[in-house]
Amino acid sequence: MEDELARLRSILAEIADLRGAEAILGWDQQTYMPAGGAEARSHQSAALARLAHERATSAELGRLLESLERSASARDPDGDEARLVQVASRDYRKAVRVPSSWVAESTRATTIAEKVWEEARSRSDFSLFRPHLDRILDLCRRYVSFFPPADHPYDVLLDNYEPGMKTAEVRAIFDALKPRQVGLIKALARRPQADDSFLHADYDGKTQWDFGVEVITRIGFDWERGRQDRSVHPFTGWPGRGDVRITTRVDPRFLNPALFGTIHEMGHALYSQGAAPSLTRTPLDDGASMAVHESQSRMWENFVGRSLPFWECFYPRLQELFPAALGKVSLEAFYGGINRVQPSLIRVEADEATYNLHIMLRMDLEIAMLEGRLSAADLPAAWNAKMEEYLGLVPPDDAQGVLQDVHWSGGMMGYFPTYALGNLMAAQLWERIGRDIPGLSDGIRRGDFSALLGWLRENIHRHGRKFMPQELMRRTTGSDLDAAPYVRYLEGKFGPVSR
Amino acid sequence: MEDELARLRSILAEIADLRGAEAILGWDQQTYMPAGGAEARSHQSAALARLAHERATSAELGRLLESLERSASARDPDGDEARLVQVASRDYRKAVRVPSSWVAESTRATTIAEKVWEEARSRSDFSLFRPHLDRILDLCRRYVSFFPPADHPYDVLLDNYEPGMKTAEVRAIFDALKPRQVGLIKALARRPQADDSFLHADYDGKTQWDFGVEVITRIGFDWERGRQDRSVHPFTGWPGRGDVRITTRVDPRFLNPALFGTIHEMGHALYSQGAAPSLTRTPLDDGASMAVHESQSRMWENFVGRSLPFWECFYPRLQELFPAALGKVSLEAFYGGINRVQPSLIRVEADEATYNLHIMLRMDLEIAMLEGRLSAADLPAAWNAKMEEYLGLVPPDDAQGVLQDVHWSGGMMGYFPTYALGNLMAAQLWERIGRDIPGLSDGIRRGDFSALLGWLRENIHRHGRKFMPQELMRRTTGSDLDAAPYVRYLEGKFGPVSR
Numbered sequence: 001m002e003d004e005l006a007r008l009r010s011i012l013a014e015i016a017d018l019r020g021a022e023a024i025l026g027w028d029q030q031t032y033m034p035a036g037g038a039e040a041r042s043h044q045s046a047a048l049a050r051l052a053h054e055r056a057t058s059a060e061l062g063r064l065l066e067s068l069e070r071s072a073s074a075r076d077p078d079g080d081e082a083r084l085v086q087v088a089s090r091d092y093r094k095a096v097r098v099p100s101s102w103v104a105e106s107t108r109a110t111t112i113a114e115k116v117w118e119e120a121r122s123r124s125d126f127s128l129f130r131p132h133l134d135r136i137l138d139l140c141r142r143y144v145s146f147f148p149p150a151d152h153p154y155d156v157l158l159d160n161y162e163p164g165m166k167t168a169e170v171r172a173i174f175d176a177l178k179p180r181q182v183g184l185i186k187a188l189a190r191r192p193q194a195d196d197s198f199l200h201a202d203y204d205g206k207t208q209w210d211f212g213v214e215v216i217t218r219i220g221f222d223w224e225r226g227r228q229d230r231s232v233h234p235f236t237g238w239p240g241r242g243d244v245r246i247t248t249r250v251d252p253r254f255l256n257p258a259l260f261g262t263i264h265e266m267g268h269a270l271y272s273q274g275a276a277p278s279l280t281r282t283p284l285d286d287g288a289s290m291a292v293h294e295s296q297s298r299m300w301e302n303f304v305g306r307s308l309p310f311w312e313c314f315y316p317r318l319q320e321l322f323p324a325a326l327g328k329v330s331l332e333a334f335y336g337g338i339n340r341v342q343p344s345l346i347r348v349e350a351d352e353a354t355y356n357l358h359i360m361l362r363m364d365l366e367i368a369m370l371e372g373r374l375s376a377a378d379l380p381a382a383w384n385a386k387m388e389e390y391l392g393l394v395p396p397d398d399a400q401g402v403l404q405d406v407h408w409s410g411g412m413m414g415y416f417p418t419y420a421l422g423n424l425m426a427a428q429l430w431e432r433i434g435r436d437i438p439g440l441s442d443g444i445r446r447g448d449f450s451a452l453l454g455w456l457r458e459n460i461h462r463h464g465r466k467f468m469p470q471e472l473m474r475r476t477t478g479s480d481l482d483a484a485p486y487v488r489y490l491e492g493k494f495g496p497v498s499r
Numbered sequence: 500m501e502d503e504l505a506r507l508r509s510i511l512a513e514i515a516d517l518r519g520a521e522a523i524l525g526w527d528q529q530t531y532m533p534a535g536g537a538e539a540r541s542h543q544s545a546a547l548a549r550l551a552h553e554r555a556t557s558a559e560l561g562r563l564l565e566s567l568e569r570s571a572s573a574r575d576p577d578g579d580e581a582r583l584v585q586v587a588s589r590d591y592r593k594a595v596r597v598p599s600s601w602v603a604e605s606t607r608a609t610t611i612a613e614k615v616w617e618e619a620r621s622r623s624d625f626s627l628f629r630p631h632l633d634r635i636l637d638l639c640r641r642y643v644s645f646f647p648p649a650d651h652p653y654d655v656l657l658d659n660y661e662p663g664m665k666t667a668e669v670r671a672i673f674d675a676l677k678p679r680q681v682g683l684i685k686a687l688a689r690r691p692q693a694d695d696s697f698l699h700a701d702y703d704g705k706t707q708w709d710f711g712v713e714v715i716t717r718i719g720f721d722w723e724r725g726r727q728d729r730s731v732h733p734f735t736g737w738p739g740r741g742d743v744r745i746t747t748r749v750d751p752r753f754l755n756p757a758l759f760g761t762i763h764e765m766g767h768a769l770y771s772q773g774a775a776p777s778l779t780r781t782p783l784d785d786g787a788s789m790a791v792h793e794s795q796s797r798m799w800e801n802f803v804g805r806s807l808p809f810w811e812c813f814y815p816r817l818q819e820l821f822p823a824a825l826g827k828v829s830l831e832a833f834y835g836g837i838n839r840v841q842p843s844l845i846r847v848e849a850d851e852a853t854y855n856l857h858i859m860l861r862m863d864l865e866i867a868m869l870e871g872r873l874s875a876a877d878l879p880a881a882w883n884a885k886m887e888e889y890l891g892l893v894p895p896d897d898a899q900g901v902l903q904d905v906h907w908s909g910g911m912m913g914y915f916p917t918y919a920l921g922n923l924m925a926a927q928l929w930e931r932i933g934r935d936i937p938g939l940s941d942g943i944r945r946g947d948f949s950a951l952l953g954w955l956r957e958n959i960h961r962h963g964r965k966f967m968p969q970e971l972m973r974r975t976t977g978s979d980l981d982a983a984p985y986v987r988y989l990e991g992k993f994g995p996v997s998r
Contacts, residue, residue, distance in 0.1 A: 020542075028527065034742055036741030037739055037740075038741070039739075040516075040519060040738070040779075041739060041742070043739075043780065044739060048512055223533065224533060224534050229990060238537075239539070240534070240540060242537070242538065242541025243533055243536030361993025422598060430959050
């Protein structure tokens with residue numbers, strides 16, 4: 001049994017090494033790769049993905065896992081080894097259902113579709129993208145067909161990003177949440193809006209960058225085991241133990257993208273930097289799910305980074321760095337501005353109160369397409385109708401509507417809900433943290449984040465992917481995922497803001 | 500036969516993809532990787548090297564090559580396909596001789612040895628490094644033993660960097676060259692030395708960088724298909740078609756490292772950028788040998804970049820950028836300073852007249868160690884004795900002596916001669932170019948490098964690795980590798996300099 005475990009670890013380590021190499025190639029592609037390298041890179045990334053898939057579906061791996069599962073009762077059920085066998089077995093059983101030919105076809109199709117999507121978005125011409133979306137929908141339906149019938153076909157896609165989560169559960173949560181969010185937005189619309197015009201002013205790019213570095217260093221980003229670069233679309237990559245990379249973008253005429261983007265990505269990075277060393281080079285050295293990951297980034301970006309205590313700490317320094325733009329803006333006015341609520345067209349720029357509605361819209365449309373009730377051809381009209389229904393806005397063109405996100409072109413159907421679920425998890429964790437750390441706000445006000453970071457490390461980060469997301473939530477908060485804490489959070493916050 | 504060729508290309512393309520991915524990991528390691536990522540990176544690089552070696556030694560590849568070699572007469576002997584089969588067969592026959600266990604052991608040993616070497620050099624303590632050098636010598640001897648007996652065991656090592664070159668040939672060339680170089684240095688030492696103190700002054704780092712970019716852009720570096728970054732040890736990597744990366748280092752108190760380093764690496768990069776597109780994703784998309792590569796970098800760095808016409812073009816601009824340091828230095832004084840000859844301890848800082856002696860010394864010692872005439876323990880004393888004999892200097896410590904180069908710690912025995920051979924090839928090509936392009940100096944003086952670059956592309960670059968280095972030299976210059984042009988070049992140049 002020890003030999004089998006050692007052999008398992010060795011196979012899984014090689015897969016982790018290949019995935020890590022792939023992550024570096026992906027990071028490089030979005031940061032430093034010269035334009036001329038795109039074609040070679042697509043071959044290199046595809047080769048690594050293919051080799052990792054080969055190894056992740058090998059007969060030897062299957063035999064080892066089967067044998068180790070039989071001896072599972074001999075191991076501590078919460079220990080690394082029991083969980084490793086469990087998680088690796090789940091991964092294996094999913095991976096072997098997917099034929100290599102589908103993986104290869106999907107890689108080719110999405111590589112092309114991503115390029116076409118870029119072109120379509122820049123020309124705001126959905127018709128260019130439509131045939132590719134059709135092909136991707138077809139690939140998704142075939143993917144679903146490889147698995148035993150689920151309660152809903154969307155379950156199979158969702159499981160790739162939020163393991164164990166069911167469509168019906170997400171729907172129940174969203175159905176309870178939607179009327180509350182819509183009501184809140186309507187109520188806020190009737191009140192006077194905070195001024196946020198000062199956020200659009202001259203903000204020197206390098207100073208913005210340096211301030212972001214100052215903030216995340218203070219919070220606890222470990223520069224020995226991470227770095228930050230620029231990219232068009234900010235992201236976090238973790239190509240290997242001790243190497244967690246965030247990116248940001250800087251707009252010299254708008255403070256928010258770099259500031260809140262940097263704090264957001266740092267939230268992802270702290271999660272990765274906090275995994276227990278014993279998980280190194282195993283599939284457990286990852287986040288529990290996309291939603292749990294997003295709970296970390298959103299908590300730091302919004303629950304901390306858009307809170308009053310946080311700015312009581314950092315605002316004097318920010319004013320000092322940007323005297324022209326902020327010298328005459330009071331702390332309270334600044335706080336009001338960064339928390340201004342206003343329905344808008346673009347998801348990634350949406351505020352805390354409206355963000356989830358962007359997600360619900362996307363999930364509705366994905367399900368309708370998967371069920372065959374909505375064709376790709378009818379998607380733009382359906383998008384615009386939903387935007388009007390949920391947010392009272394109609395996009396003037398497809399670039400600001402149905403073409404705004406990269407996900408579908410990359411084949412990532414079932415991903416969007418995790419953003420909203422992440423918001424809910426963040427609120428649920430935040431209530432628990434508030435009970436566990438009585439002086440939390442005072443600490444933040446002093447710029448001391450050690451208690452908060454310590455709590456997250458102990459309860460979330462160190463476990464990596466050992467627990468399913470729902471189990472992790474139950475272990476840390478005592479209850480299942482629930483929308484109520486997020487509603488309480490929003491109402492608690494946005495009552496006072498616009499009063 | 501067409502099917503076999505297509506299958507061969509597909510296998511070789513995958514190997515090229517893996518090697519390209521490995522190159523990106525190596526580039527990243529030396530440019531941006533945070534310190535904490537070193538351990539994970541060593542596993543990732545080893546995994547890619549192992550997989551590439553597995554594929555490069557597969558039985559299927561062997562069968563294909565054997566069958567395609569039988570049908571060789573049907574193909575144009577100078578065409579891509581004939582050369583592809585020939586080069587891939589040679590690579591295959593070498594690779595299958597080396598057991599995977601040796602590859603794995605060597606990777607582990609050199610990964611450790613490189614770290615120990617860094618430590619040993621920083622503490623100038625050879626005794627730390629000695630056991631690792633013993634182990635590497637043992638690995639080298641075992642490597643040699645995998646091959647049929649050669650004229651000299653060193654031939655087997657040399658062949659990895661300079662295919663087809665024999666130890667006896669290199670010795671004959673070096674034996675003819677050494678007395679001429681030593682005599683030249685002695686003659687120069689008796690004449691008054693040019694002043695080069697102005698090269699050591701305040702040179703703003705960013706301005707140095709920008710000037711380097713200006714120069715290599717003018718020469719023809721293609722930024723759509725390449726980039727430049729900083730690293731401690733400058734190098735050129737070519738992780739894939741359309742993606743050639745150079746690095747440089749900038750010393751704000753010394754002009755030479757960034758200036759000549761940038762031009763040197765650009766020489767390597769132009770070679771890679773100039774390979775024919777038809778060679779993409781094959782083993783032919785590479786340089787003919789390390790010496791041919793070095794002939795390109797040295798030609799641009801020294802034959803062009805340290806020439807008077809070059810500075811007639813660029814010196815006014817350089818003076819404009821650094822008025823404090825160079826405003827009162829005449830063009831002639833500048834030319835004298837950058838061409839000052841002075842025996843020195845460090846190979847990478849050596850001038851054109853003394854450089855090859857550093858190489859001869861290393862080759863002598865490598866051969867003595869391989870033959871068992873010299874033990875690792877006696878190496879520092881032997882090094883110092885040779886330094887005194889060849890250059891009249893004794894290193895004050897091992898950091899400035901036997902520990903200065905990374906090569907041995909990386910297992911790269913047999914590499915050093917290619918630097919000197921590259922100098923000789925550059926001179927031989929340069930004589931031919933002088934005959935083929937009558938107005939060469941005038942072009943350079945006007946900053947028009949198109950004729951020179953065009954010649955190199957046509958005669959060297961586009962062929963990639965299609966021809967063995969000796970064959971390439973014969974095709975381009977009409978004669979075998981020969982030291983006489985380099986001697987003529989040195990005497991032609993260093994006569995006038997110090998007169």
